[in-house]
Amino acid sequence: MTKMEKVKNYINGKFHNPLQDNWIENYCPANGDVYGLIPNSSKDDVENAYIAAKSAFPTWSQTTLEERSRILIKISELLEANLQRFAEAESKDNGKPISLAKSVDIPRAASNFRFFGNAITQFSSESYESVGKNAVNYTLRQPIGVVGCISPWNLPLYLFTWKIAPAIAAGNCIVAKPSEVTPMTAFLLGEICNEAGLPKGVLNIVHGLGTSTGQAIVEHPDIKAISFTGGTATGAHIAKVAAPMFKKLSLELGGKNPNIIFADCDYDDMLNTTVRSSFANQGQICLCGSRIFVEASIYDKFKTDFVKKVKQLKVGHPSNNDTNIGALVSKPHLEKVMSYINIAKKENGKILCGGNKVTVKGFENGYYLEPTVIEVQTDECRINQEEVFGPVVTIMTFNTEEDVLKMANKVKYGLSATLWTNSLKRTMRMSNQLQAGIVWVNTWMMRDLRTPFGGVKASGVGREGGFEALRFFTEAKNVCIKY
Ligand code: TXE
Numbered sequence: 001m002t003k004m005e006k007v008k009n010y011i012n013g014k015f016h017n018p019l020q021d022n023w024i025e026n027y028c029p030a031n032g033d034v035y036g037l038i039p040n041s042s043k044d045d046v047e048n049a050y051i052a053a054k055s056a057f058p059t060w061s062q063t064t065l066e067e068r069s070r071i072l073i074k075i076s077e078l079l080e081a082n083l084q085r086f087a088e089a090e091s092k093d094n095g096k097p098i099s100l101a102k103s104v105d106i107p108r109a110a111s112n113f114r115f116f117g118n119a120i121t122q123f124s125s126e127s128y129e130s131v132g133k134n135a136v137n138y139t140l141r142q143p144i145g146v147v148g149c150i151s152p153w154n155l156p157l158y159l160f161t162w163k164i165a166p167a168i169a170a171g172n173c174i175v176a177k178p179s180e181v182t183p184m185t186a187f188l189l190g191e192i193c194n195e196a197g198l199p200k201g202v203l204n205i206v207h208g209l210g211t212s213t214g215q216a217i218v219e220h221p222d223i224k225a226i227s228f229t230g231g232t233a234t235g236a237h238i239a240k241v242a243a244p245m246f247k248k249l250s251l252e253l254g255g256k257n258p259n260i261i262f263a264d265c266d267y268d269d270m271l272n273t274t275v276r277s278s279f280a281n282q283g284q285i286c287l288c289g290s291r292i293f294v295e296a297s298i299y300d301k302f303k304t305d306f307v308k309k310v311k312q313l314k315v316g317h318p319s320n321n322d323t324n325i326g327a328l329v330s331k332p333h334l335e336k337v338m339s340y341i342n343i344a345k346k347e348n349g350k351i352l353c354g355g356n357k358v359t360v361k362g363f364e365n366g367y368y369l370e371p372t373v374i375e376v377q378t379d380e381c382r383i384n385q386e387e388v389f390g391p392v393v394t395i396m397t398f399n400t401e402e403d404v405l406k407m408a409n410k411v412k413y414g415l416s417a418t419l420w421t422n423s424l425k426r427t428m429r430m431s432n433q434l435q436a437g438i439v440w441v442n443t444w445m446m447r448d449l450r451t452p453f454g455g456v457k458a459s460g461v462g463r464e465g466g467f468e469a470l471r472f473f474t475e476a477k478n479v480c481i482k483y
Helices: 045-063 065-081 081-094 098-119 157-169 184-196 210-219 232-244 267-283 297-312 331-346 399-409 424-433 464-472
Strands: 009-011 012-018 023-027 034-039 126-130 135-143 148-152 173-177 203-205 225-229 248-252 257-260 291-295 352-353 357-360 363-369 374-375 392-398 416-420 437-441 474-482
Touching: 009 045, 012 157, 012 352, 034 232, 034 416, 045 148, 045 210, 065 081, 065 098, 065 157, 065 184, 065 352, 081 098, 081 157, 098 157, 098 464, 148 157, 148 210, 148 291, 157 173, 157 184, 157 225, 157 399, 157 464, 173 210, 184 203, 203 416, 225 232, 232 248, 257 399, 267 297, 267 392, 267 464, 291 297, 291 399, 297 352, 297 392, 331 352, 331 363, 331 374, 331 392, 357 437, 357 474, 392 399, 399 424, 416 424
Parallel strands: 148 173, 148 225, 173 203, 225 248, 257 291, 257 416, 291 392, 374 392, 416 437
Antiparallel strands: 009 012, 009 203, 023 034, 126 135, 135 474, 352 374, 357 363
16 A cells, blocks of 8 residues: 555644544545545644634734735745645545646635735725714724634635635634545645745644534634535534624535526537536536526527537546546545436436446546436426536526526525526526526636625525625724714
C-alpha cells in the first residue's frame, strides 16, 4: 500500500494531531483505495481552535484594511503559483477531472481571496444626516468576532474559501471545517496562509465528521455566526441548534433547478451549455439544471441531439486530460444516486441513456457512473422533485409559458433557474416570477463575484458574494449624535 497521507488540524498557525488520536479513513474515489487519514476532532480540538481565534481577534480586527487586503491577495498569488499541486490534490480527493480542478476549482479559490482582498478596501460605513433635527447618524460595520465556516465536498476549496475569504477580510477570526470527505486542499491551504503572513490564529481549520466536529462548532456558545453550505437536512439541523443562541446564520443548501428551453433560443449554444449544466462535476453542483423542460415544438429534435451528445461524454480516470466525467465523490453517494435511478424506473421514467455503473479498466473499485438522461411524463415524480446531486437529469416537454412556470416553481427548492429564449418580454415575465435566488438567461453558471448568491425556500437563507458576504460577516452598529 502507498504511504498514508495524513491530514492535520491547523490551529494557531501550527499543524496538530487530534487530541484524542481519533482518525477517519480518506478514500480516493478514482480507485476506491484508502489513501489517507483525517483527524476526527473532538470538542476539545474545537475549543483549542476557538481559543486561538479569540486571542487573534483583537489585533486582526484592528489591522488596517490595506494590510488585510495585501495578505489576502498574497494568498491568492500563492494559490495560483501552486495550481498544479492543488489541482492534483483536489482531483484525487474528490474524483473530479483534473482539467476541471485546474480550470475551475483552484483558479476560483484564488479569485475568492483576490476578490475579497479588493472588496474590503471598497466596503464602507454609512452616514445619515437627520435634516432639521440637528442630528447625524453613522452606521459602523464591525467584525463579529469568532465565526464558524462549514463547507461541503463537491467544490471543496472553492466553497471553503468562498466563506473564509470574506470572513477574514471583514476582520473576523475563524474556526473552519471542510467536508471530511474532501479535506486535502483545505489542509494544504494552511501552509499557504503561513507563507503569506496571515497572523496565527486568524484562520483555524479543524477536521472531522459533521456529527462530532461540525456539531461542536455549531454548539459552541461563543462562535457567533455560522456560514454553512451543504445538504438541506443538515442545514435544518444546524438552524435548530443555533437558533436558541441567536447565532447569525447563512445557509446555502440544495437545489433542484429547472432548465427551461423555448423554441426561439439559440439552439447550438443552448445544447452545448445544457450538456455542461447537466453533467459538470459529475452533476454534483448545487446549481446544476437537473430538470430540463423543453417546448413541445423542438422536443423530439432536442431529445435526439442531447442524448447523442451525452453519449459522447467520456467517463474515465480523473487524471486523464480527456475525461469529461470523473468518479462520484464516495461509495455511499454513488449508491444514493443509483437508488434514485431505480426509483425513476419504478415510476415509469424512461432511461434514454446511461443508468449504469461504469468499470474503468485498472480502477475497477472506483465510483463511476454513466451520465444518465431520464424522460419523465410528469413533473411530480420523485426523480423530478428530490435532489439527486449526481450525473442524472430528467427531460420532459411543455406547451405554454404558464405551464412550465408552474412546474418550475412546484418543488421545495429555489436556488437557481436557467431560461433559454430570445424574447425579451418572456425573459422579463419569467425571471420576475421564477422562485429562485439566481436566474440565468441564455447562459449557465456565469459568475460575477459581486452579485448576491443564494436561494429561497428549502435552498437556504441569506446571501453570499460581494458586499452581501461582508454584511453577513459584520454587525451593523448605528451611532446617533445630536448636536
Ligand atoms: O452533506 P452534509 P452530505 C446535498 C446533496 C447530498 C446531500 C447530503 O444532495 O447528497 O446534500 O450530502 C457538515 N453539524 N448537498 O451528507 O452532511 C459535514 O461534515 C455541523 C448539497 O455529504 O450537509 C460537511 O462539512 N456540520 C450541497 C458539511 O456539513 C455538519 C453540497 C456538508 O455535509 C453536521 C453537498 C452537523 N450536525 C451536499 N452534519 C450544496 N448546497 O452544494 C454534517 N455537517
